[in-house]
Amino acid sequence: QVQLVESGGGSVQAGGSLRLSCRASGLTDISYCLAWFRQAPGKEREGVATIHTGGTSTLYADSLKGRFTISQDNAKNTLYLQMNDLKPEDTAMYYCAAVSTYGLACSLKYGYQYWGQGTQVTVSS
Numbered sequence: 001q002v003q004l005v006e007s008g009g010g011s012v013q014a015g016g017s018l019r020l021s022c023r024a025s026g027l028t029d030i031s032y033c034l035a036w037f038r039q040a041p042g043k044e045r046e047g048v049a050t051i052h053t054g055g056t057s058t059l060y061a062d063s064l065k066g067r068f069t070i071s072q073d074n075a076k077n078t079l080y081l082q083m084n085d086l087k088p089e090d091t092a093m094y095y096c097a098a099v100s101t102y103g104l105a106c107s108l109k110y111g112y113q114y115w116g117q118g119t120q121v122t123v124s125s
Contacts, residue, residue, distance in 0.1 A: 004114055022078065031101055032053045037108075057104065068084070090121060091121060094120075
């Protein structure tokens with residue numbers, strides 16, 4: 001059974017940084033796309049970034065390039081999202097997600113199979 005558990009959310013002032021973590025367990029297929037999504041109140045869920053478990057291939061939402069960095073530590077089965085220069089519009093619930101894949105690259109448009117419970121990020125101005 002796949003489990004994804006996020007942590008690291010919190011409240012921060014604009015311009016600050018946070019690092020989110022997602023501890024994964026039960027990932028038994030050969031490879032996965034791991035991703036971060038976010039959803040602000042009253043808005044649709046949007047993809048933030050994704051990374052392939054087999055290597056370093058990453059993909060970011062265009063609007064977030066340069067401020068957010070996705071990474072993974074396979075030894076710890078943990079996915080990270082480093083968020084810098086945070087803005088009030090980054091306020092949202094952030095979710096970790098996973099989908100098994102046979103491909104070598106990932107997309108935020110895949111139908112992600114597994115989801116964490118989310119961690120709240122609040123950025124004040």
